[in-house]
Amino acid sequence: MITTDTTGAIPPVGETDDDLIQLLTPEGERVYHEAYTPRIEDLDRAALEGLYRDMVLVRRFDTEATSLQRHGELGLWPPCLGQEAAQIGSGRALARQDYAFPSYRELGVAWTRGVDLRKVLHQFRGEDHGGWDPAEHNFHLYTLVIGSHALHATGYAMGIQRDGDVGTGDPDRDRAVVAYFGDGATAQGDLNEALTFAAVNDSPVVFFCQNNHWAISEPTTRQSRVPLFHRGRGFGIPSVRVDGNDVLACYAVTTEALERARSGGGPTFVEAVTYRMGAHTTSDDPTRYRTKADEEVWRRRDPIDRLEVLLRAEGTGEEFFTALDAEADELGEDVRSYCRAIPVPPASRMFENVYATENALVSTEREWFTEYSEGFLTEEVAR
Amino acid sequence: MITTDTTGAIPPVGETDDDLIQLLTPEGERVYHEAYTPRIEDLDRAALEGLYRDMVLVRRFDTEATSLQRHGELGLWPPCLGQEAAQIGSGRALARQDYAFPSYRELGVAWTRGVDLRKVLHQFRGEDHGGWDPAEHNFHLYTLVIGSHALHATGYAMGIQRDGDVGTGDPDRDRAVVAYFGDGATAQGDLNEALTFAAVNDSPVVFFCQNNHWAISEPTTRQSRVPLFHRGRGFGIPSVRVDGNDVLACYAVTTEALERARSGGGPTFVEAVTYRMGAHTTSDDPTRYRTKADEEVWRRRDPIDRLEVLLRAEGTGEEFFTALDAEADELGEDVRSYCRAIPVPPASRMFENVYATENALVSTEREWFTEYSEGFLTEEVAR
Amino acid sequence: MSTSTTPAPDTQRLAMAKAINLGLRRAMERDPKVLLMGEDIGALGGVFRVTDGLQKDFGGDRVVDTPLAESGIVGTAIGLAVAGYRPVCEIQFDGFIFPAYDQITTQLAKLHYRSRGAVQVPVVIRVPYGGGIGAVEHHSESPEALFAHTAGLRVVSPANPADAFTMIQQAIACPDPVLFLEPKARYWDKADVEVSAADQVAGGQAGLNTARVVRQGSDVTVAAYGPSVATALRAATAAEAEGHSLEVLDLRTISPIDFGTIADSVHRTGRLVVVHEAPVFFGAGAEIAARISQECFYHLEAPVARVGGFHAPYPVSKLEHEYLPDLDRVLHAVDDVLAH
Amino acid sequence: MSTSTTPAPDTQRLAMAKAINLGLRRAMERDPKVLLMGEDIGALGGVFRVTDGLQKDFGGDRVVDTPLAESGIVGTAIGLAVAGYRPVCEIQFDGFIFPAYDQITTQLAKLHYRSRGAVQVPVVIRVPYGGGIGAVEHHSESPEALFAHTAGLRVVSPANPADAFTMIQQAIACPDPVLFLEPKARYWDKADVEVSAADQVAGGQAGLNTARVVRQGSDVTVAAYGPSVATALRAATAAEAEGHSLEVLDLRTISPIDFGTIADSVHRTGRLVVVHEAPVFFGAGAEIAARISQECFYHLEAPVARVGGFHAPYPVSKLEHEYLPDLDRVLHAVDDVLAH
């Protein structure tokens, strides 16, 4: 699946390229697609510049976070480097009332949901298990147990059905859900159970699989014999394969899938073929399992570069890029100072919200701990 | 999916009948199929009579067991009534060295593996959790936790690969595995994980799904939107749909699948469309969720009746049927007396084989129990 | 939605299965967000008929026959709870809860905590549990200890129809996830249930937090829950004939455990026997013995005795009555602690 | 396959991760049926590098990078064991073992029993467990109590490189399924390991059945296992300065528990503190306290103290050192039991 040719024409993505939906080539040229080009007709130049800005700022934030980890300010960071088009393209297709369930790498989606990205740092600094109120952004917390949130997404979609917010035709009312997950997650039982529940209930949920070619060190061939969008079809779910580094195509297919969902057509499975350009997380060492040459091929398919070529070709001037650079620099600086200022939480936080109700066991242990800590302080002082 | 027309032509099976492989119609007529008819050419009349005998004797045993339960001699019985063709057809396709992992209704498969069917009673009389030595028959114990044994079957097949017993071309050496499960089981995570493991490892395992239209009270539409053989395809596994009440077609497709597996071609998914003519188990009450009319349609598609028509048309004489009746009667009587004579196991059995090695905790508890029971006896005597 | 006028007491004689059925019905009438999910709970009414008639009256969207996948049931219930629903899941038998173990312990139990209170997941998981009904493998287990160790989950078990009726409503009203263990061997036991009290009791949470003294006594405390309470009560009657006065506690909750009620009783009796069907090793009795041995160190006149299952898989049904703690095993332990 | 000549002692200074790596290598050399399965254990060598270099030397058929599915890993390992193999599964982190919980507790643990001994399933499940490494959620848990309650499984945990080297080989040689818990915070601790002893020790099963006195003392017994043994030893050193003599036991096995060794020690000291990282409620300390309170009823001069995690999900890493039982918490408990 990995091509090592680093010269000449950029090799096509994936094995079965006939199936791959693409509206913008790695070279930055538009491709006409009968079904999907009409879906991006509303994207004027300002909108394209908006998508570009999204990707650039998210990448900058992501790069800063990676470097904060290197400087010991974060315990861990899972970069989304290279996956910006998949995340921004799909995320921007969501309506305000839609709901997204991310995995743990969906920084770009968080951005499209209006989450202050700095809140994402708290979890990786070891200060919070979450960091934002899901209901405020219709963006669930990150879920680290692979695959399990696909069921939560499906259940949430079953709730939307019971609320009657499907197929009313009212664009402000009809709602849908997107579940984000990776190629590795397709092997989990939970992911497959989610496909079953969604299919038999016609639930309004889009299964958005970012096939970034790797599950830590394992290539996608260890998870499946065939392209992953086949999986959805096996459950009777309409399924498409899209160039995940093409922000326009990702926007188009997600828009279609969400429309189907909101109008009562049930689930869709999207396989966005992309590439994890960075390490799995800052703890990972990709040199153990892949070559620089492989990475180089994908660097040439960079999702941001190709949109820049298009924008320049379609008339966006240098001022735009210069201004955006400045904005990114500012964001970067702000992130660093914000991160360093995150305070260590009080120890009592351990005992909070274990239950939503009073719980005798928790109270007893909290009291013991308080006394113990105070006694300890007293002792220290006494010394 | 259920048709209620009980008169006129027997309705075709399933929704997408174009896909359904059938070599013997419910009316007992042969159908020519380019790919599969050649696979039953070796079945001469004696062989067909053998298949018929298999089905008749298994059905008799099954009926006896159901009635033994009604008479309080068994705690429970899950009848295989109506599924004889799927089980005998597939089971007879196995070679001696192949291995089968049943669910809990595979009485017919047990028969083809040479298991003394009476041993199956022990479990349902509450006297044993198993009843036979799996290695003796290459037939695993029944597994009651739905779906979990599909992974065991896949792992066993991975063992065969490591033994080098795949693709050698030696018909006495190459081996394969069959995992038996129902339509309901396809919803379980484990079943889907088994498909992934088998697919990416090209393991020699046949996934034989008996779609008997029901998972207790739930129709197959609660488990899938589309025919179940699509599922296999979603994992990149060659998949076929066969008339599960047609013993010849079941034999043919299983033979093909096993050949593929043994020769190194990896897994196959078979959906055998059949019908659970009886209750789920003797504890079940199907009148709560299905009509007599539905059952009647399927009675007319009985797997045994159609083979009888064929046999008579092709020259099998009345003597054969008479002799078989007598054999079945004898079997029936024997089953009854055998069952009643199964002794209650000694209480010490509780502590046996918990571990394969000496375990201090088990020993302590066993000793305590022995003393306690003896003390108790002494007390009783003393009174 | 609850009315403020108190209706005249209305008492019905109900089997536990029917009492739970009625409790579910009341909860569904009271709150349209309550819905039931599980295998075969619709037309069939569940294999124990606990949901009998509910799909007919509330429809397939509120009494949902799910695909055959326990992780899927609990996982989608979590999503429904995030969306504002109060799902009540039925797991068909104790032995089939384990495919859902990950969703229950890593997701359901932790979501309120990890969201720092932003997300509540009021999911109830109903499980017919315990042995004694002559079933095949995986149909007679007592998994409570495997869940009580995990913070964020409440684990409760009623022992009689009246508590079952009340506690199921309290569990549904509770904003925490609750594992609701139903002693299947007691499903057919009948008792008077004050069904008019529904609205009041459902508001409270007593049944989810406190144990109850179900028989007073002075020589030995016997603490039990679920199916073992009846055994303990029978033992108390038998012991009385031999001149021993047993105090029987129905714990009702396994997480949290009402140690206060147990300690009070032990302060009076000085002796404690804990009874449950689950294996003794790492069972609930261990936690109770450990805590009471500590809290009542100077009051205990004998070590705490534990009566329960052996460290072996649940046996074949022909042997289950040797495996399960019965009247005689309880009395044997009572004699032991009295002999000290 | 073992040789009868005893090679000259060969001692290497090894970190625990490396000692396990070498133990796996020895087991694989000795028995061609031994194979390793897990996520990222091949080219990457596992996220902790415990399987480093093994795929290169033994090939992809014996060091198998599996699909990302824990139930699938354990489920196929069971099938491989039925086919005569000895699979050693790696679960990447403690918090990810739960999708495999059903396969482990209802299948792996019971197959030998339900087949009445006809089928052995010598599967080892290796799990890096415990906290203290500053990780995100689900990467610091101590799930031992959730497995020890289930009969048919052995649950063990080495505390030092030498035991890790020996015990992993004993676990693989053992015909029972073994949950092998590796204290990840101790992976980089180094110690001398007698690597020539491999063949002899691997034959025995001592490490799977018995506790060990790792420091003798006379005032208080401190029983610990896995990552907590080092804490207990540090506490003993600190206590010595204050004039208290602690006896430290490394339990090594959580199922079964070597109660004999604990009771012996308590007979001498009269006081017991149990330490583990897992939550105290329903933890291993409960079983130990219950049993020892019974067996040593007349020897205990103070109630058994339990030091462990709180009844709350494992906290964020910035707080984990408040959550984990440390030197001070152990000493506090020691003071408590001495004050009685």
Ligand SMILES: Cc1ncc(C[n+]2csc(CCOP(=O)(O)OP(=O)(O)O)c2C)c(N)n1
């Ligand atoms: C149930 C579970 N098992 C193992 C892990 C450890 N783990 C974290 S990320 C990862 C790989 C995920 O790959 P993929 O789904 O492709 O997502 P990606 O990281 O590529 O975005 C693994 C194995 C986990 N988080 N959860």
Ligand SMILES: Cc1ncc(C[n+]2csc(CCOP(=O)(O)OP(=O)(O)O)c2C)c(N)n1
């Ligand atoms: C994990 C699990 N959940 C629930 C059950 C209870 N149960 C036993 S059989 C059955 C239905 C199975 O349906 P199917 O797979 O179609 O097989 P069939 O009984 O029709 O042969 C159910 C729900 C079980 N045995 N295992």
Ligand SMILES: [Mg+2]
């Ligand atoms: Mg990936």
Ligand SMILES: [Mg+2]
């Ligand atoms: Mg079925």
